[in-house]
Amino acid sequence: MQAFxxxxxxxxxxxxxxxxxxxxxxxxxxxIEPQPPRAPASEGAWDTRVYTVSPGNAxxxxxLQAWQRMSAERLTRVETMQIYGDRAPGRxxxxxxxxxxxxxxxxxxxRELQRALWHSLEAASHVTLFAGARCADIAWARxxxxxxLENGGGLSARLxxxxxxxDSWVRQRAGIDVTTHDYGQLxxxxxxxxxxxxxxxxxxxxxxxxxxxxxxxxxxxxxIVWSVPEAHGRELLAYTxxxxxxxxxxxxxxxxxxxxxxxxxxxxxxxxQRVARLxxxxxxxxxxxxxxxxxxxxxxxxxxxRDARExxxxxxGRGAQRDCGDYALLRRFExxxxxxxxxxxxxxxxxxxxxxxxxxxxARLRNFGLTIVDAQGPLKTALARRAAA
Ligand SMILES: Cc1cc2nc3c(=O)[nH]c(=O)nc-3n(C[C@H](O)[C@H](O)[C@H](O)COP(=O)(O)OP(=O)(O)OC[C@H]3O[C@@H](n4cnc5c(N)ncnc54)[C@H](O)[C@@H]3O)c2cc1C
Numbered sequence: 126m127q128a129f130x131x132x133x134x135x136x137x138x139x140x141x142x143x144x145x146x147x148x149x150x151x152x153x154x155x156x157i158e159p160q161p162p163r164a165p166a167s168e169g170a171w172d173t174r175v176y177t178v179s180p181g182n183a184x185x186x187x188x189l190q191a192w193q194r195m196s197a198e199r200l201t202r203v204e205t206m207q208i209y210g211d212r213a214p215g216r217x218x219x220x221x222x223x224x225x226x227x228x229x230x231x232x233x234x235x236r237e238l239q240r241a242l243w244h245s246l247e248a249a250s251h252v253t254l255f256a257g258a259r260c261a262d263i264a265w266a267r268x269x270x271x272x273x274l275e276n277g278g279g280l281s282a283r284l285x286x287x288x289x290x291x292d293s294w295v296r297q298r299a300g301i302d303v304t305t306h307d308y309g310q311l312x313x314x315x316x317x318x319x320x321x322x323x324x325x326x327x328x329x330x331x332x333x334x335x336x337x338x339x340x341x342x343x344x345x346x347x348x349i350v351w352s353v354p355e356a357h358g359r360e361l362l363a364y365t366x367x368x369x370x371x372x373x374x375x376x377x378x379x380x381x382x383x384x385x386x387x388x389x390x391x392x393x394x395x396x397x398q399r400v401a402r403l404x405x406x407x408x409x410x411x412x413x414x415x416x417x418x419x420x421x422x423x424x425x426x427x428x429x430x431r432d433a434r435e436x437x438x439x440x441x442g443r444g445a446q447r448d449c450g451d452y453a454l455l456r457r458f459e460x461x462x463x464x465x466x467x468x469x470x471x472x473x474x475x476x477x478x479x480x481x482x483x484x485x486x487x488a489r490l491r492n493f494g495l496t497i498v499d500a501q502g503p504l505k506t507a508l509a510r511r512a513a514a
Pocket of ligand 1: 135158175177259394424427428429
């Protein structure tokens, strides 16, 4: 049986970053990942899974020596965010300049970020990677947890952290209840070349057919996330590239001119998940294992990275104890994360409901609301700074 301080199950963006955060403080970490990131089929192809990463998280990833491993040519600064309601005068604009910030967010490809983090894990002392491995069993004892891998290997640690995504195995084995709400929607993603430059602007349209977001990619390129009812999502997936371009141009009112597909559409079912607890004795959850939200605010990965930052800080900070699975310590992490998680869940869920309601008075209210917020400079600055964490 190999002994560690912490076992991290899942090295997606959140699990990998967390493990690096611990390793920096000389904590001995085992990372179990059944599907380590691979190089793309053709080098230079753009990943359809694209994230907005907050400046605070980008800074943390840089302290982990991971952010700078990504090519600067594949990163884009979001300097302005324009949000449109489904009827006039609904419009809201956030500007980094007005909020006194260099950027509102960065846009990065999921695959590039995962590869950067994985290379940092490979280079880190104190990290042992179990790539291609999967957990088969777990036994919780008073002073440690013991994990058996499918290949028969055995690991023990003071703490097991579930960073294994929305269907978390650790969550299930720790007996933490989860409630799931299916939005009945698909998140359709695709990348396009655009006739006009985006100028660092990210767009979002709340339309009668769902929420369409344009995230700027380097050059004259953009990545879309279009959250639509399932039937419409399946139609979009079946379209020819020309039909898809025409549909996206129509919904975006040709904001960036003519489009050409550069990465074909893919889709993800959208659901909301809330867990009863983030911690149990010798177990903690972070990332999508701990919460799953609608992608309309582009906050899923950011929320997960803030979990990872907080848990790493609690386990390694001043006052941290030698037993990093100490329940009092884990409860401190849970309390610290409660407000941020609840606020993001409430906002994304509330916006989803507000813009999917067919009631005329709600339609007036939501569009009027955008315009009112747009007129409030200090409120906008506060919102932009909060999202930057
Ligand atoms: C359409 C769409 C668009 C999105 N856009 C954005 C955006 O713009 N910005 C943003 O912040 N978020 C966005 N999100 C959310 C984001 O994708 C997730 O929040 C994020 O991927 C969660 O990261 P994670 O590391 O917690 O989980 P995951 O990425 O799911 O990683 C989990 C890891 O665990 C591994 N694993 C699985 N099972 C096991 C097991 N049994 N044992 C060990 N390991 C296991 C997996 O192989 C994987 O590597 C979007 C989501 C969707 C659906």
